[in-house]
Amino acid sequence: MLATIAIIIISVFMLLFAINHFFGNKDLYEKTSHIPGPLAFPLIGSAYLFIGDISSTNILQKISKVVYTYASPCRFIVGINVSVLIHEPEHIKTVLLSSKTTEKHAIYDFGKVWIGNGLVTAPRDVWRVHRKLIQPAFVPKILHSFVAIFQKTSILLVNEWAGQVDGPEFEVYSYLIFTSFRNICESSLGMPVTTKTKPIEQYIEACERVFEMAALRPTKPWLHSDTIFNMTPKSKIFYEAVKYLKSFTMNVIEERRNYLKSESFGNEDEIEKKTFLDLMLEMADNGHFTDEEVREHSDTMITAGYDTVARVNCFTLLMLASHPDIQAERTRPSDPGHTRSIKPRGQIFRRAPGSTLNTKSPTFTGVTSVFHVDRGNSVGRYPLTHREQNISDKL
Structure with a gap:
C-alpha cells in the first residue's frame, strides 16, 4: 500500500x-x-x-x-x-x-563523478580556460616524438599475433586495448608499461564497468536522477570502479611528481620531450591547476587515448576483413625502392562466417x-x- x-x-x-x-x-x-x-x-x-x-x-x-x-x-x-x-x-x-556550441549536454554529467571537469565534461567557461593552458602539450613537435613509442608497441603487438597465424579465429579487442593503453601511458603519462600487471587489468576492467553504466543511464529515464540511481545495486559497482580509477591515477601522478623532483630526471632528452602529465604538474606547481584537476585531466587523457583508439582499430580491422581487395591494397609496399623486403602473405585478416563485432567492440x-x-x-x-x-x- x-x-x-x-x-x-x-x-x-x-x-x-x-x-x-x-x-x-x-x-x-x-x-x-x-x-x-x-x-x-x-x-x-x-x-x-x-x-x-x-x-x-x-x-x-x-x-x-x-x-x-x-x-x-x-x-x-x-x-x-x-x-x-x-x-x-x-x-x-x-x-x-562555432564558439557557441562548446557547452556540453547534460548527458555528460553521468561521467562527472569520475572525470569531473576534464575537457570532455567541463562546462564552457572551464573548458575555454583549461584548453588554452593544456594546448602546449599537443604541439606537433611533442606529438611527433611519440612515433617511436607507437612503433615499439606496434611491433610488440605483431609479435603477439604471430602465434595466431593459420590458427582459428581469435578476439583482437583484448590485444588492441592493451596496446592502446601502453601507448597512452608512456606517451602522455611517462609511465612505460611492459606487462599486463594486475593493477592495469583492474584499471581496464573498472573503465569497462564505468563505460557500461554511463552508456546505460541515458537510455533509462528513471536512472537520470542520481537519487534513484544510487538506490540500485549497480550503483555500488559503479562507485567502487570510480574509486579504484581515481586512486590508480593519483598513484601514477604522485610517482611521476616524485620522479621529476629526483636526481634521476634531468637528461636532455627527457627535458625536451615533456609528457602531458609533466606539463600538467608544472602548471600545478605554478598555481594553474589543483591536484584534483590534474587527476581529472589525466583520467580524461587516458580514457580518450586508449579506449577510443582501441575501438576504432577494432572497427578498422573489421572493415579490412570485410573488404579483402582494400586490405590487399593497403598491405602492398608504398615505395617500390624500399630496402626492406615484404613477402606477400595473402589475406592477413579474414572475417569469420556470420561474424559481427564483439559486444565490447564498437x-x-x-x-x-x-x-x-x-x-x-x-x-x-x-x-x-x-x-x-x-x-x-x-x-
Whole structure:
C-alpha cells in the first residue's frame, strides 16, 4: 500500500515537472517548428518510437532511421528535450567551428563523478580556460616524438599475433586495448608499461564497468536522477570502479611528481620531450591547476587515448576483413625502392562466417551529431555513438 502511494506521489511530481518544463520550453518548440522531423506529441515528444524495446541498440537504430529518413538538419523531441540531428559534413563543420556550441549536454554529467571537469565534461567557461593552458602539450613537435613509442608497441603487438597465424579465429579487442593503453601511458603519462600487471587489468576492467553504466543511464529515464540511481545495486559497482580509477591515477601522478623532483630526471632528452602529465604538474606547481584537476585531466587523457583508439582499430580491422581487395591494397609496399623486403602473405585478416563485432567492440551506423537546445537557448553537442552493454538492463 505504501509503495503504491509513493509511486503515485512520484508520478504526480514528475508530471507537474514535465508540464512546467514543457510550457517553459514552448518558445524553443516554436523556434524549431520549421525544422522537419518525426511527429511529436506534448510531454512525450517522439518517445513513442521506442515503445517495446528501450535497449541502447534499439534506441540507436531508431534514431539512425530518423536521421536517414529526414534531411539534415531534422528536429527530434524526446520527452521535454529538443534536439537537432545533423549528418551533412558541411553542417557538422559549421556547428563544430562555432564558439557557441562548446557547452556540453547534460548527458555528460553521468561521467562527472569520475572525470569531473576534464575537457570532455567541463562546462564552457572551464573548458575555454583549461584548453588554452593544456594546448602546449599537443604541439606537433611533442606529438611527433611519440612515433617511436607507437612503433615499439606496434611491433610488440605483431609479435603477439604471430602465434595466431593459420590458427582459428581469435578476439583482437583484448590485444588492441592493451596496446592502446601502453601507448597512452608512456606517451602522455611517462609511465612505460611492459606487462599486463594486475593493477592495469583492474584499471581496464573498472573503465569497462564505468563505460557500461554511463552508456546505460541515458537510455533509462528513471536512472537520470542520481537519487534513484544510487538506490540500485549497480550503483555500488559503479562507485567502487570510480574509486579504484581515481586512486590508480593519483598513484601514477604522485610517482611521476616524485620522479621529476629526483636526481634521476634531468637528461636532455627527457627535458625536451615533456609528457602531458609533466606539463600538467608544472602548471600545478605554478598555481594553474589543483591536484584534483590534474587527476581529472589525466583520467580524461587516458580514457580518450586508449579506449577510443582501441575501438576504432577494432572497427578498422573489421572493415579490412570485410573488404579483402582494400586490405590487399593497403598491405602492398608504398615505395617500390624500399630496402626492406615484404613477402606477400595473402589475406592477413579474414572475417569469420556470420561474424559481427564483439559486444565490447564498437558499432557504428553512420556519422551523426546531436545538438541539444536548452531553455537558455544555448546549444550543447554530443556524439551519436553506441556501446553495447554487458551489464544487466534490469534496473
